[in-house]
Every structure is written in structure tokens, then in C-alpha cells.
Amino acid sequence: MSVIMCPGFKAAGVAAELKKKGKKDLGLICSRVPANVAGVFTKNRVKAAPVLLDMELIKSGVCQAVIVNSGSANCCTGEQGMRDAEAMASLAASELGISNDLVFVASTGVIGEPLPIEKIKTAIPDLVKSLQPEGIPDLARSIMTTDTVPKMVSAQGIVEGKTFTVTGVAKGAGMIRPDMATMLCFVCTDVGAASEILKETLVKAAHRSFNRITIDGDTSTNDTVLVMANGLSGAVIRSVAQRDIFQKVLDEIFLDLAKQLIRDGEGVTKLVEIMVRGAVSDSDAWKVADTVAHSPLVKTSFFGEDANWGRIVGAVGRADAKVDPDKIDIYFDDVQLVKAGISCGKAVEAEATKVLKKSEFVVTVDLNMGRGSDLMYTCDFSVDYVKINADYRS
Amino acid sequence: MSVIMCPGFKAAGVAAELKKKGKKDLGLICSRVPANVAGVFTKNRVKAAPVLLDMELIKSGVCQAVIVNSGSANCCTGEQGMRDAEAMASLAASELGISNDLVFVASTGVIGEPLPIEKIKTAIPDLVKSLQPEGIPDLARSIMTTDTVPKMVSAQGIVEGKTFTVTGVAKGAGMIRPDMATMLCFVCTDVGAASEILKETLVKAAHRSFNRITIDGDTSTNDTVLVMANGLSGAVIRSVAQRDIFQKVLDEIFLDLAKQLIRDGEGVTKLVEIMVRGAVSDSDAWKVADTVAHSPLVKTSFFGEDANWGRIVGAVGRADAKVDPDKIDIYFDDVQLVKAGISCGKAVEAEATKVLKKSEFVVTVDLNMGRGSDLMYTCDFSVDYVKINADYRS
Numbered sequence: 001m002s003v004i005m006c007p008g009f010k011a012a013g014v015a016a017e018l019k020k021k022g023k024k025d026l027g028l029i030c031s032r033v034p035a036n037v038a039g040v041f042t043k044n045r046v047k048a049a050p051v052l053l054d055m056e057l058i059k060s061g062v063c064q065a066v067i068v069n070s071g072s073a074n075c076c077t078g079e080q081g082m083r084d085a086e087a088m089a090s091l092a093a094s095e096l097g098i099s100n101d102l103v104f105v106a107s108t109g110v111i112g113e114p115l116p117i118e119k120i121k122t123a124i125p126d127l128v129k130s131l132q133p134e135g136i137p138d139l140a141r142s143i144m145t146t147d148t149v150p151k152m153v154s155a156q157g158i159v160e161g162k163t164f165t166v167t168g169v170a171k172g173a174g175m176i177r178p179d180m181a182t183m184l185c186f187v188c189t190d191v192g193a194a195s196e197i198l199k200e201t202l203v204k205a206a207h208r209s210f211n212r213i214t215i216d217g218d219t220s221t222n223d224t225v226l227v228m229a230n231g232l233s234g235a236v237i238r239s240v241a242q243r244d245i246f247q248k249v250l251d252e253i254f255l256d257l258a259k260q261l262i263r264d265g266e267g268v269t270k271l272v273e274i275m276v277r278g279a280v281s282d283s284d285a286w287k288v289a290d291t292v293a294h295s296p297l298v299k300t301s302f303f304g305e306d307a308n309w310g311r312i313v314g315a316v317g318r319a320d321a322k323v324d325p326d327k328i329d330i331y332f333d334d335v336q337l338v339k340a341g342i343s344c345g346k347a348v349e350a351e352a353t354k355v356l357k358k359s360e361f362v363v364t365v366d367l368n369m370g371r372g373s374d375l376m377y378t379c380d381f382s383v384d385y386v387k388i389n390a391d392y393r394s
Numbered sequence: 395m396s397v398i399m400c401p402g403f404k405a406a407g408v409a410a411e412l413k414k415k416g417k418k419d420l421g422l423i424c425s426r427v428p429a430n431v432a433g434v435f436t437k438n439r440v441k442a443a444p445v446l447l448d449m450e451l452i453k454s455g456v457c458q459a460v461i462v463n464s465g466s467a468n469c470c471t472g473e474q475g476m477r478d479a480e481a482m483a484s485l486a487a488s489e490l491g492i493s494n495d496l497v498f499v500a501s502t503g504v505i506g507e508p509l510p511i512e513k514i515k516t517a518i519p520d521l522v523k524s525l526q527p528e529g530i531p532d533l534a535r536s537i538m539t540t541d542t543v544p545k546m547v548s549a550q551g552i553v554e555g556k557t558f559t560v561t562g563v564a565k566g567a568g569m570i571r572p573d574m575a576t577m578l579c580f581v582c583t584d585v586g587a588a589s590e591i592l593k594e595t596l597v598k599a600a601h602r603s604f605n606r607i608t609i610d611g612d613t614s615t616n617d618t619v620l621v622m623a624n625g626l627s628g629a630v631i632r633s634v635a636q637r638d639i640f641q642k643v644l645d646e647i648f649l650d651l652a653k654q655l656i657r658d659g660e661g662v663t664k665l666v667e668i669m670v671r672g673a674v675s676d677s678d679a680w681k682v683a684d685t686v687a688h689s690p691l692v693k694t695s696f697f698g699e700d701a702n703w704g705r706i707v708g709a710v711g712r713a714d715a716k717v718d719p720d721k722i723d724i725y726f727d728d729v730q731l732v733k734a735g736i737s738c739g740k741a742v743e744a745e746a747t748k749v750l751k752k753s754e755f756v757v758t759v760d761l762n763m764g765r766g767s768d769l770m771y772t773c774d775f776s777v778d779y780v781k782i783n784a785d786y787r788s
Binding site for chain 2: 043044045046047073075076077078110111112113216218220221295296297300301303304306308309310311313314315316317318323325326328338340341342343381382383385386387389390391
């Protein structure tokens with residue numbers, strides 16, 4: 001994967017023995033200078049210690065480094081967990097020679113077990129020494145749990161004739177549902193932007209990407225998305241037009257990472273876009289898309305490559321939205337399977353089955369009642385999802 | 395299974411070639427005299443033709459027979475589906491020599507395929523001839539789809555010194571979630587009760603049973619629960635005290651059938667009661683119980699017999715209810731795993747793992763915030779659930 005590392009940032013990932021088999025499990029990303037920062041965090045009422053810490057730190061709007069571990073979520077760990085998160089930040093800050101409150105923390109892994117802070121402490125000097133401009137793949141690997149591939153992406157934009165770069169990494173393969181923001185994601189850019197502008201752009205981009213994906217419908221306690229902008233490119237976002245340019249690049253980065261998350265979802269074999277149109281309102285369209293995207297029966301039929309559209313209609317009908325069963329049209333890509341609530345025939349179903357054999361396709365539900373539309377990205381529900389999650393801790 | 399058939403009713407089940415391999419797929423239950431009737435139906439906005447027909451018929455409050463098929467849901471079948479449901483009723487009525495509007499209809503099976511009405515027509519004479527007081531097991535078998543065992547139960551009560559009997563059958567193994575009423579269930583009794591009293595008792599009993607179970611969280615388009623009371627025992631429900639006696643018997647019947655449904659759920663190996671107490675309100679308690687009961691991560695950890703309580707806390711936190719993470723206690727049967735939001739230690743977890751190896755157990759979540767409580771019955775999410783539903787139509 002050819003990912004351009006954003007100038008002015010370095011990253012690293014090392015093995016601190018938090019995970020098994022010498023895998024990388026401790027990561028660091030660091031800007032040459034303090035960067036403006038914006039973030040969104042899990043809406044789960046149960047929040048991990050690092051999330052609580054970052055929610056305090058981000059009030060300053062400034063961040064220079066993020067230290068992150070996998071293997072332990074440092075969640076449901078009480079006061080000791082909070083002390084451990086703070087220690088993780090201050091140990092990294094001290095090694096980097098910067099102020100404690102410039103270092104954010106993130107964790108991912110098993111909930112309820114104490115953070116092995118001694119192992120982290122031991123590994124931090126090596127972690128800081130490993131920082132390098134090409135360190136993004138190491139960072140991306142260090143945050144993986146059930147992920148099978150590292151997830152990263154980069155893109156560039158131009159404002160005032162100056163090129164800026166945006167580079168993002170993310171992790172997440174299970175406990176993924178759209179409730180802002182369903183995984184870890186760190187984005188660094190050398191654009192210059194006030195933290196308020198960053199926040200606004202980030203929220204919009206997340207709404208169209210991370211808030212539109214689901215794997216299993218469970219919300220993590222550790223979700224964190226951070227965007228750091230250090231301004232070193234000289235390109236500065238001020239006007240609305242400049243903001244639009246940055247928004248477009250960030251949208252692209254977020255949506256690309258969001259789709260990477262689903263493709264690598266636990267046991268996933270298919271990425272499916274559920275497009276709902278013709279709803280009375282956008283909000284109704286979203287409710288229908290969300291219900292279809294989460295239905296175990298719909299998701300298992302995707303896995304079975306069975307064009308069992310009755311299950312889609314069943315899910316549409318139980319969504320909390322205005323629906324007239326006799327008006328529903330359903331398409332698999334451009335194959336229309338259902339017209340006005342009834343089957344278009346067995347021949348068409350055979351065509352639809354061909355669509356289902358693809359690894360990515362679109363299911364369109366047209367309610368034919370209004371102009372509201374929205375979409376969700378989901379995946380199939382496979383035997384391997386169950387196997388992975390039945391054995392996760394063993 | 396020793397089930398007492400309610401006097402004054404006959405039942406039958408025959409093979410009409412709607413399902414494969416000569417399995418029973420057409421059933422009939424018939425009272426000697428017209429019976430008062432009450433019912434509840436799916437809340438799915440997409441309703442099968444027989445559900446729409448019954449919702450009209452039930453306005454009279456009287457019913458003498460129910461004809462039911464498996465193999466096809468007669469849902470999303472347009473006007474032809476409605477004509478087929480009506481034909482099914484009138485063909486049965488004519489063979490029984492009773493009025494059309496005394497015959498209710500139910501269907502279960504694949505959504506979106508036309509009802510094979512000619513096969514049903516051919517089988518009806520044989521079906522009516524097969525009616526017998528001991529026909530309940532045949533009826534119970536004829537309504538099975540992915541069910542592996544027939545589900546039936548009976549109980550008796552006494553009012554005014556007279557004994558009455560209640561006998562129920564039900565089906566359902568997938569597309570089960572609590573949204574009134576998640577499967578087919580037919581209950582007959584020789585008690586005498588006005589249809590309003592029947593309705594009230596039925597709704598209460600369903601609230602405590604069928605509305606408290608989930609297998610996969612999908613709501614069927616064909617859910618139907620009917621209670622027929624023909625009064626032949628001479629025991630009549632009039633006073634509040636008599637109503638309480640009948641309620642108790644009906645509660646017992648419904649809860650027993652509801653648990654039978656879960657035990658035979660698709661791929662299910664465990665029946666788990668999720669008890670939530672200490673909530674700010676009963677409604678909050680229900681939301682928490684419902685969210686935990688539907689979490690794929692919680693359900694796969696039950697399947698894996700892994701006391702991964704972090705997933706339970708994660709689900710509690712994303713429920714739309716007031717929760718203080720630092721007050722949560724969790725028990726597996728009487729083993730306390732979590733106190734004030736943190737682990738009670740590895741030794742206790744080993745004890746909890748023993749509980750998980752049982753086929754039935756209780757998970758109690760105490761929010762320690764108030765006096766609200768409620769419960770859900772759920773099951774594990776297994777590899778076989780996915781296999782069954784990936785291959786359902788093939």
C-alpha cells in the first residue's frame with residue numbers, strides 16, 4: 001500500500017508484550033511542533049480511562065503526540081485505570097521532552113483487565129527511539145486486535161497554491177456500529193486550521209463515514225478519532241472555499257478508512273452498501289438503512305449468497321419509519337428484484353444471485369413515498385464471525 | 395411430552411407437499427362450537443395476507459377454527475396472496491360445514507413466494523377427516539419450519555369448583571424478537587370468557603412471556619397469537635378473582651411456550667435470563683435488558699462459554715438508559731463477577747465460567763441507581779445459527 005506520510009510527523013510501533021507472539025502492540029505518533037487537534041469519542045456511557053483523559057486534554061485544542069496500545073482496553077479498571085492512562089502519557093511526554101498535557105492516550109483490547117503499565121514503561125524508550133517519518137505502517141500494525149490487515153490512507157489537497165497532506169490510520173474489526181466513532185482513528189495533516197474548524201470538518205466527515213458503518217452493531221467503550229493539524233505546509237484553511245477543499249480531502253480519507261474497517265471486519269466476506277431512497281424524510285431513510293444493515297437474517301443471507309429479499313422487506317417493516325409495503329422496490333446493484341412489494345420473478349432472482357456473489361455490491365430500497373434518502377455500509381454475518389468472537393479471549 | 399388436549403377441541407396436521415420430504419405442513423384446530431377469541435399480531439409494518447385477514451375477522455370476537463400452513467409465509471404476495479388466504483379459509487369452512495368468517499388463517503415460511511393454494515385445496519378434505527381430540531402433536535408438527543421439536547403445553551385451573559383446561563401450541567426458532575407477538579401460537583380453552591376479558595388476559599400474559607424473548611432480534615411478518623375459549627367446561631370467568639386464576643394459568647402456558655421457543659432457537663445451546671434491577675425506572679431496566687439480550691458479542695461469548703463480562707458492560711453502556719459505570723454489579727447465577735464497575739478477580743471468573751457451561755442460567759445486572767427492574771430471555775449466538783440462515787432456502 002503506498003501511503004504518503006504527512007511531513008512534520010513521525011510514527012512508530014513496537015512490541016511491548018501486551019499481545020502474544022511478539023506482535024507490535026504499542027504505537028506512537030508525534031508532530032514536530034504542537035498541533036491543533038479535534039476529536040470525537042464513543043457515545044457509550046461506559047468510557048475507557050484513556051477516553052476520559054483525552055476528553056479533558058482536548059479542551060486545550062492542542063496536541064503533539066498520541067500514545068496507543070492494543071491488547072488491553074483499560075476500561076472498567078477504576079481509579080487505577082485512570083492513573084495508568086495518566087502514567088502512559090507522562091512517561092511518553094518525559095521521553096519526548098514535551099509537556100504531559102500535549103500527549104493523548106488511546107487503548108484497545110479486552111475490557112476489564114488492568115493495563116500492564118510496567119511493560120509499557122519498559123517499552124517507551126525504545127518506542128520513542130523508533131519514531132521515523134516512515135513509521136505509519138508500524139503504528140497501524142501496533143493498534144490491530146482482531147484486524148487482519150493494517151489500515152491507512154493518505155491524500156493531498158491544495159490551498160493558496162500550497163500542497164497539504166492528510167494521512168490516517170485506523171483499527172477496528174468488531175464492536176463496530178455507527179454511534180460516533182466506532183474504532184480508533186488517528187489523522188495527521190500539515191494543513192493549518194483552528195481547532196474549531198478542524199472539529200467542524202471532522203464531525204461532518206465522520207457523519208458520512210464512520211457513522212454510516214456497522215459490523216456487528218456493538219459500540220466500543222474506547223472509540224476515538226483524532227485529527228492533528230500542525231500547519232507546517234504553510235497551507236492555511238480560512239475561507240469557506242478553503243474549508244470545502246479540506247472537507248473533501250478529509251471525507252475521502254474517512255470514507256476510505258471506514259470501508260477498510262468493514263472489508264476487514266471479523267469474518268467478513270462482503271461489503272454491502274444499503275441505499276434507502278424515497279423515504280418521507282432523511283431520518284426515516286436512515287432508520288430503515290440502519291435496521292436492514294443490522295438484521296442478522298439479512299446479513300446471514302448475504303453470507304449464504306441467497307437473494308432472500310423477503311428478509312430485507314421484513315427488516316424494512318420493523319424499522320421505526322413510515323413504510324407502505326405495497327410501494328417497496330428493491331434492487332441488488334441494477335437488478336430489480338421487487339416491484340411494488342412483490343417479486344419480479346424467479347428469473348430476476350437468478351440475476352440477483354450473481355450480484356450477491358460479488359465481494360462488494362449495493363442493495364437499494366426505494367420506499368416510493370418521498371424524497372428522503374440515506375445509506376449505511378454493512379457486511380455479511382459469517383460462521384467465522386461467531387468463531388472469532390466465541391474464542392476471543394482464549 | 396404429556397399434554398392434555400382441551401375438551402371440546404380437535405386438531406390435525408397433514409402433509410400437503412408444501413415442505414420437502416413428506417413432512418406435515420398443513421394444520422387445523424377446531425372447536426365443537428363457536429368460541430370467543432382474542433389475538434395479537436405482529437407489529438411489523440409489513441404484514442402477511444393471513445395476518446391482515448385475521449385482523450379483520452377478529453373484530454367479531456368469535457372463531458371456531460384455525461387453518462395454518464408452513465412452507466410459505468404468504469407475505470409480499472400482493473392481491474393474489476389475499477385471495478389465497480381467503481380461499482384457504484373458505485375451503486376449510488366449506489369442508490367443516492361452518493361459516494367462512496369463523497375460520498382464521500395463519501402461515502409461516504419463506505416470504506415473497508406465492509402460496510401453493512392448489513396443493514392446500516387438495517389436502518383439505520384429508521385434513522378435516524384427520525381431526526381428532528389427540529391431534530395436538532400433529533398440529534404442532536405441521537407448523538414447524540426450522541424448529542426441531544414440536545412445542546406444546548397444557549395446564550388446568552378451577553373456578554366455581556369447575557375445572558378448565560388450557561392447551562397451547564407454538565412455533566418459532568428464528569426471526570424472533572419481542573415486539574408482540576413473535577411467532578405463531580394457538581391456545582384453546584374450555585373456559586367461558588368474554589372476548590374482551592380474553593384479550594386483556596392475553597395481552598398481559600404475552601407481555602410477560604413472548605414480549606420478553608429474543609433469538610436473533612428480527613421481527614416476523616406473520617406473528618399471530620390466538621386464544622379461543624369455547625366455554626364447554628361450564629367454568630366462567632367473571633369476577634376479578636376468577637380472572638386472576640385464569641391469568642395465572644395463561645401466564646404459565648405462555649411462559650412455558652416462550653421458553654420452549656428459545657431452547658429450540660436456531661443453533662441455540664443456552665437459554666439465558668437477563669435480569670436487570672436497580673434501574674431508575676422499569677422502562678430503563680427493560681432497555682438495558684433488551685440491549686444486552688441482543689448484543690452479538692455477548693451472545694457469541696455465551697456460545698464460547700467465556701465469562702467476558704466486559705462485553706456485557708459495553709452493551710449496558712450503549713443502552714438508551716441512565717447508567718453510572720462505577721455502580722454496575724454483575725452476577726452469573728449467584729456468582730458476583732463485577733462490583734462497582736470493576737472485576738471481582740480471576741478466581742471468581744473461573745467460578746462464573748462453570749455457570750456458563752450450564753444450558754440455562756441467569757445473568758443479573760444491578761445498576762444500583764433505583765428500583766426499576768425487568769428481564770429478557772435470550773440465547774447464545776452459535777456457528778449453527780449462521781449456517782442455518784445462510785442456507786435457509788437452499
